[in-house]
Amino acid sequence: MKRFLSRTLPLLMVLIFGVLGAIQYFVPHKVSQVYYRTILTWSIGVSSMAVIMAAISFLRYHYKKIMSSEGDTLYSSIALVAFLAMLGFGAFGTDKGSLFYQFYQNIFVPINSTMFSLLAFYMASASYRAFRAKTFEAALLLTAAIIVILGTTPVGSSIFLDKVTMWIMSIPNLAQKRGILIGVGLGATATSLKIILGIEKNWLGG
C-alpha cells in the first residue's frame, strides 16, 4: 500500500494529468476549456495550501534559533515578532488604511526599494569582477556592455553610439536570445516528456 501511494499512484497521476494537459492545448472544444480552467484553479488552490507548511517552517526555524545559544536570538526574535504581527494585522483586513497595509507601505516598501537600489553598486563590483577575468569572452561581454552603457547616455549619442547600441540590442543580442530560447525549448520539452513518462522521477526521491 505504501509503495502504491508513494510511487505507483503519483506516477500514474503525472502520466494522466500530463497527457491530458498536453492534448488540451490542441482542443478548442468546451470540454477542454473547462478542463483547463478547472485544473488551473485547482493547481493554484493546492499550491496555496502549502503556505501553511511554509508558515510552520518559518516559525520552527526562528523558534529553534531563539532557543539555541548561537547568538541569533535577537535577530530571530525580531523576524518572528514581525512575522506574527503581519499575520495578526492581516486577519483584520488588508485594505488601505489597515495596520497590515501601513506596515507594508512604511516598513516593507522602503527596505525593499533600498535593497533593489543596492543592485546599482553590485553592478559596479560585478563589472570589476568581469574586468579582472581577462578572458576573451569576458572582454567581449565588457566591450558590448560599455558600448551599450555609453549608448544610453547623451555623450554616447553624440558619437553615434546610440545607433550602435540599437544595432547590438536588435541584431546580435536577438540572435543570441533566439538561439538560447530554442535550446531551452528543446530541453524543457524533453524534461516535460520524461516527467510525464515517469523516466525523470527525482522528485519522488529518485
Add this chain to the structure above:
Amino acid sequence: MAISSSIWVWIAAFLTLAVFSFLYKDNIIYKMVEALFVGVSAGYSIVIILKHSFVPNIWKPLFVSHNLLYLIPFLLGLLFFAMLSRKTAYLTHIPFAFLIGSGAGFALPLVFQTNVMAQVKGTMLFAPSHYPSLGAFINALIIFIGVLTVLFYFFFSRGEKTNRGIIVKTGIAFIMIGFGASFGYTVMARLSLLVGRLYFLFGTWLGILH
C-alpha cells in the same frame, strides 16, 4: 522644503540608511533591519497567498458555494500536512504528482510553440530581394548565423574537436556580446532606482533637494 516631520518618513529613512550600511559591512543595525524585513515580507506573503490564492480557489467554491468538486483539491492540499511526520511524509507525493504532472503537461506544447516554433520562424532567412534594403538582409543574415552558431554551441553529443572549432567559438562570441548588451542595458535602470532612494533621503526626508 524643510526636513520631514512625519514619523513614518523618519522610520523609512532610518531603514534606508540601515540597508545602505551593509555596503560598508555586515553590522548589527543591518542584521536587525534584515530580520525585520524577512519577518514582514514572510508574513505579508502568507497573508497575500491565503487571500488571493486559497480563498478564491478553494475556500469560496467549497465552503461558500458548496461545490463538492473542490473537495478534490482541498484533500490534495491537506496531504501536505503528511510531511509533518516522517512516517506519513510519502503521502505528499500525491499533491506533488498533481502539480508537477499538470504543470508539465500544460507547459509541453506551449514551451515548444513559444521557444522553438516561434523562434525558428523568426530566424528564417530569405533571398536578399525579399528585404527592403541590403542592410536589412545583412542584419537578417547576422541573426541567422548567430542563431545557428549558438545552437551549435549547445550540441551535447559533439566531439572534443568541434568544441574548439570556429563555429562554436562564433556561437560563444554571440552569447557573450548578447550578455554584455543586456548587462549594459540594465545599468541605467538600476542607477535610476538608486537615484530614487537618494532623492527620498535628500528630498522627502531632509528637504534639501526639490
Add this chain to the structure above:
Amino acid sequence: MTGVLLIAFLIGQSAPKGFTFKAFDTPNDQGNSITLEWSGDTTPIKIVRIFRADNAVGPFTPAKILFGNIHSYDDKDVQDGKPYYYKIILITTENEIIASPVLGPVSSKPSWFDMSKLPLFIVLSFYILVLLYYILSARKGKEIKLRPIAGLNAIDEAVGRAAEMGRPILFTTGLLSIDNLSTIAALNILAHVAKKAAQYQTRLIVPNYNPAVYTVAEAIVRESFLAAGRPDLFNSDDIFYISSRQFGYAAGVTGVMLREKTAAHFFMGYYFAEALLLTEVGASTGAIQVAGTDAITQLPFFIVTCDYTLIGEELYAASAYLSKDALLSATIKGQDIMKAVIIAFLVILFFVAIGAESLAMKVANLL
C-alpha cells in the same frame, strides 16, 4: 414606423455585383460562435447592421450594430446545432447602402482539433518520436557519449570543497512555482547535490521562496539522504521557507550565506533582478558558486559573478548528466538531433528561397 418599413425594404434587397458576404461556423473554437464576413470594392464602411432569424423568411431581428470600417463579426450569442439566417446591411461613408442576401442556414459547433495548430502538432509529434526512439534504444542498452560540461563537473567539485572545509552548502531553486519546468530541473539537480552532501556528510541548506516548492525540496532532500544511506544526517530545519517576496527572500538568503558561512552556493532555476544581489554577496564571501538558469535577462549577471554557469538548455540536460542514467541521457541525443534538423531546415529553406521564393514563403507561412 417608417424606420421599420425601411429595414423591411432593405432586408428584401440583395448585394451588388462583386460584393461577397459569408456566414460560417467559427473554425477552431469552443463552439457558440458564427463568423460573418463581407468584402468588396466600396468606400469605407460607416455602419454595419446585422439581422438574424431562425428561418429563411424571417422575421429578421436586429442582432448587432457596428460602427466603423469593419469587415467581419463573430456572433457569439448563438446555440450550438441550431440553424440561423443572417442579413447584413452596410452603410458607407458616402451613405451608399449595401445589403446582403439571406445568409444561411448556418449553425455553430465546437471543434475537437484546432487546425491552426496542426503545424505545431506535426513538428512536436516528430520531436517526441525522436525522443522516444532514443529512449527505446537506450532501453536496449545503446550507450550515448556526451561532451563534458564544465559547470556540471563543478557541482561535485563544489560539494567536495565544502566538505573539505567543513562548511555548509547552500542551494536555491529559483523563484517560480513547482509547475514550472526550470524549477523541476533545479529540483532534479538538488536531488543529486543532496546525495553527494549525504555521502560527504556535509550540511545542505535550502532556503525557499515558494511554499509548494519548499515542500517538494524538503521531500527530495529527505529521500536523497535516505537513498545515500544517511537518513540520520538529514535535518528538516535546514530546508526552510523564507518569503515569497523577491528581495525579502534575497535578504534572507544573503543572511544565511554570511551567518552560516556557506562554502558552496548553487543557484538553479528561474531568477529575476534579485539574482545579482544573491550572487554578488555570495561571491564576496569567497564561496564557490555554480548557477544554472534559463532566465536570459539574468544570465549575464550569473556569468560574471559565478564560477560556473549552466546556460539555458544545459540546466535541463544537467539531471541526465549527473544521474548517468541511460534513459535520462537518451533524450539529450534526441535534443541534438532536433537541433540538427532545425539547422538543416533553416539552411535548406534559405537556398529554396533563393531559387523559388514563393515556395519558401508558403513553407514559412505554415509555421
